[in-house]
Amino acid sequence: MLELSNGVVNAIDLELVEALARSIDSAREDPEITSVVLATASDKFFSIGFDVPELLRLDRSGMTEFVSAFDDLCLSLFALPKPTVAAVTAHAIAGGCILALCCDYRMVSCGRCLMGLNEVRLGVPLPLLAQLVLGSVVGDRRARDVAYFGDLYEPEELLRLGIADAVLEPERILEESMEKARSLGSLPREAFTGIKEARVDRVEREFAEGRDRTRERFLDCWFSDETRSRLEEAAAKVTR
Numbered sequence: 001m002l003e004l005s006n007g008v009v010n011a012i013d014l015e016l017v018e019a020l021a022r023s024i025d026s027a028r029e030d031p032e033i034t035s036v037v038l039a040t041a042s043d044k045f046f047s048i049g050f051d052v053p054e055l056l057r058l059d060r061s062g063m064t065e066f067v068s069a070f071d072d073l074c075l076s077l078f079a080l081p082k083p084t085v086a087a088v089t090a091h092a093i094a095g096g097c098i099l100a101l102c103c104d105y106r107m108v109s110c111g112r113c114l115m116g117l118n119e120v121r122l123g124v125p126l127p128l129l130a131q132l133v134l135g136s137v138v139g140d141r142r143a144r145d146v147a148y149f150g151d152l153y154e155p156e157e158l159l160r161l162g163i164a165d166a167v168l169e170p171e172r173i174l175e176e177s178m179e180k181a182r183s184l185g186s187l188p189r190e191a192f193t194g195i196k197e198a199r200v201d202r203v204e205r206e207f208a209e210g211r212d213r214t215r216e217r218f219l220d221c222w223f224s225d226e227t228r229s230r231l232e233e234a235a236a237k238v239t240r
Contacts, residue, residue: 002024002036004041010040016051020073027082038084045093052231071207071211075207086177087177088115089109097116108173127218128207
């Protein structure tokens, strides 16, 4: 099991990205690991997304390094040739939602558990890989609305959209996620790998073609005066 652990809100900074990337690399190489569950140590946030207060301190070079590392992490998780399940027991916002989407399945807690991609409301475009993965999960028409409006969705709506694969009582999420992962991990490995590689291939190719161009657009928006104002306002609301 991979556990997101970075304070109450599990904000995503470079240290967390690098730690998760190392764990995913280990899972890929270890033949004894047959599947992966991505979970959280927090009962409030699966992840609030990017650590905006910290990232606002970076210059363009530092932010480029972070965005590239996050893209690499998400691609590594999405294309991991083993089954992956996100155990979403708390809010998964923006970058946190992206990490969950990069898993094969998402088990979501009932009650007050919001998920969504609100990047547009902060003044930045949704990263290309996130758009491609979202489209592969829910289809283009639904992905359009999720990305354009930047809404946060409750569990039943997540299930209707196809973002959630199951909505369960909080105390059942981890157990059911582990069972789903074990069940998939028991399948013939080469067959599963071949099926998954075929499923993720188009996303990988489209991302490779547009990665550099769309990263620069994201950075242009991130460092614009209007967006900096929005981000600073959002950062002021974050309680760690």
